[in-house]
Amino acid sequence: MPSPASLRASNAAWEALFRAQVTVMREIQKLPEFKEISTREYDVLFNLSRCEAGTSRLKDLNQHLLISQPSLSRMADRLEAKGLVTRKPDPTDQRAVLFTLTEEGARLQKAIGREHVKGIHALIGTALTTEEFATLAELTTKLRLHMEAR
């Protein structure tokens, strides 16, 4: 049975984190860089760009996203149709499909990413000090790693 103080601390933090995320994300969605593709689609391209050779299985990619597996499968259809990713069978597992950023996809991701960096900074750059941002990054990273290790 956790102590009331411990319950309150973790809940207050999650609540505050979630509200902040909603507030920032509302503004991010209005930024010009997300006229061409949605934030969800960009998130897929971004996650792919962090993978070895811009390649990932759909399952592994899905792990880092909020959308369901069927939704990701269909989003992959659309991104493929736009020429931003390719689908290839995984040679080591015939069930799996490897998604890879095309050159075009990688280029678009980088272009949007650069704009996005400026956009984020314009939105929140003066909200906290550099030290506070660093602390925030540390704490949220620690939180995420704890979840992933569960």
Place this chain on the structure above:
Amino acid sequence: MPSPASLRASNAAWEALFRAQVTVMREIQKLPEFKEISTREYDVLFNLSRCEAGTSRLKDLNQHLLISQPSLSRMADRLEAKGLVTRKPDPTDQRAVLFTLTEEGARLQKAIGREHVKGIHALIGTALTTEEFATLAELTTKLRLHMEAR
């Protein structure tokens, strides 16, 4: 022109915050308390419960949510059909509609809220110390308030 260090600090923090939110939210959506209603619907009930007399205009409510105004209007239809909220014209502005939690709606929100507190704690309670949670809450609250003041 912001310094590169400032750009990096705010972006790294947002990136880490966002990833943590995705990771935690993925697990939250699987919790049993969100079988009956979705996390998005709960979020509406929760926000309403924080309003004076459980009442808010649709516009004001929408300010705190990621979904669009038309989506909220239709979600209100569904919540109304389930008997969780009521719609009444605002006497001070005939254009506006006041949403109010019904007793049933307030009861459900509290019941889910209580479960949710336990669920959150089970997910992240041991990820950080109480002091770290407090710092995280402070920083994310400061970030949100900065956004709202823009």
Place this chain on the structure above:
DNA sequence: CAGGGTTGTATGCGTTTGCATGTAATAGCG
């Protein structure tokens, strides 16, 4: 106090989503 602009909500419509399920490949167990 008229007339055009603005604001708050609802609705038509095409798109995206999730759930349930189907299919094919792998893993694991006797």
Place this chain on the structure above:
DNA sequence: CGCTATTACATGCAAACGCATACAACCCTG
């Protein structure tokens, strides 16, 4: 080995979403 369970992805279908727009009430300026 063979047979069932599991895993990875795709697809049918209904629900939910966002965009554009309609509509009505307010507001404001002359």
